[in-house]
Amino acid sequence: MSIFGYREDTTHGPVQLDRYDSSRPHEGKVLAVVQAHADDLPLMSGGLVAKLVDEGYAAYLIQTTNDEKCGPTPSIGDTIRRNEEDVAQLVDVLGIRAAFNLGYRNHRLDEASPLELRCRLIFLFRYLQVDTVITFNPWGDVEENPDHYVTGRAAEAACWMAGAGKDYPEQVQAGIKPHSVADKYYWTMRPGQPYNLVTDIGTHLEQKIASMSANKAQGPAGSQGRRLRARLAAEGRKLSLLGDDDETADREYIRHFGLEEYRRMGQPYGMEYAEYHYYVPRGGYAVHTGLQERLERYIAEHAEPLD
Numbered sequence: 096m097s098i099f100g101y102r103e104d105t106t107h108g109p110v111q112l113d114r115y116d117s118s119r120p121h122e123g124k125v126l127a128v129v130q131a132h133a134d135d136l137p138l139m140s141g142g143l144v145a146k147l148v149d150e151g152y153a154a155y156l157i158q159t160t161n162d163e164k165c166g167p168t169p170s171i172g173d174t175i176r177r178n179e180e181d182v183a184q185l186v187d188v189l190g191i192r193a194a195f196n197l198g199y200r201n202h203r204l205d206e207a208s209p210l211e212l213r214c215r216l217i218f219l220f221r222y223l224q225v226d227t228v229i230t231f232n233p234w235g236d237v238e239e240n241p242d243h244y245v246t247g248r249a250a251e252a253a254c255w256m257a258g259a260g261k262d263y264p265e266q267v268q269a270g271i272k273p274h275s276v277a278d279k280y281y282w283t284m285r286p287g288q289p290y291n292l293v294t295d296i297g298t299h300l301e302q303k304i305a306s307m308s309a310n311k312a313q314g315p316a317g318s319q320g321r322r323l324r325a326r327l328a329a330e331g332r333k334l335s336l337l338g339d340d341d342e343t344a345d346r347e348y349i350r351h352f353g354l355e356e357y358r359r360m361g362q363p364y365g366m367e368y369a370e371y372h373y374y375v376p377r378g379g380y381a382v383h384t385g386l387q388e389r390l391e392r393y394i395a396e397h398a399e400p401l402d
């Protein structure tokens with residue numbers, strides 16, 4: 096188990112502090128990150144995913160859209176290709192085993208058949224025997240991007256249906272075993288969305304930075320450093336912190352100027368850098384509120400032998 100320490104109680108439940116456990120507590124388990132766009136995972140979970148992989152998870156990435164509008168490149172075809180290359184790089188730097196690109200049209204995921212999307216996720220969750228999912232909060236407030244909430248809702252339903260053999264029984268007949276997802280981490284993507292898990296990403300900061308730097312196609316995000324380096328060179332100047340090559344410049348720019356939000360999130364919890372998630376444990380919200388423990392305690396105290 097990770098080292099969880101209760102720190103405060105909120106209307107979303109107790110906030111747990113999460114730190115790296117080098118004993119590989121998740122050995123043998125499978126993680127699927129379900130994102131809509133190439134930048135979702137790096138910004139929300141780059142540190143957590145690197146930590147979970149080092150804690151033993153076999154991780155996979157499932158991307159729902161083709162990112163065709165994500166980035167300043169005028170050509171739509173070129174934008175898709177460049178984002179695909181970024182995702183391949185993201186998979187590399189985080190130690191993820193494979194990416195599955197579902198290829199739905201960017202900003203138009205709400206035109207896709209909800210049942211087809213859910214079925215494709217159920218197939219992958221069963222095929223990979225996924226234990227844990229990281230994705231959007233399906234019910235998060237202030238979410239304006241349909242790709243986000245459509246992905247989150249399809250993934251949430253697929254998590255439990257993947258374990259129900261009567262859903263898509265032909266998959267089961269074909270030898271794909273039903274398998275329920277046990278626990279979930281939802282992203283805290285917009286201000287006001289809940290979180291109950293604060294992860295110390297200080298131990299995995301290099302991978303966090305590398306994951307953010309992998310995101311080159313979507314405008315300045317992962318390539319700010321090289322742009323600044325080029326601008327200064329044109330002016331006959333340089334900043335030594337940007338190093339001598341483009342990739343170093345991108346990563347050092349992120350290290351010095353791109354991590355403010357993660358520093359701010361860590362501060363109240365005594366961490367240098369943190370990511371926030373809403374963690375839903377096995378069994379869902381009832382267990383999270385302690386109902387199961389209270390029930391078991393009541394049974395232990397009050398159950399009587401049958402006559």
Ligand SMILES: [Zn+2]
Nearest residue numbers: 131132135243
């Ligand atoms: Zn997104």
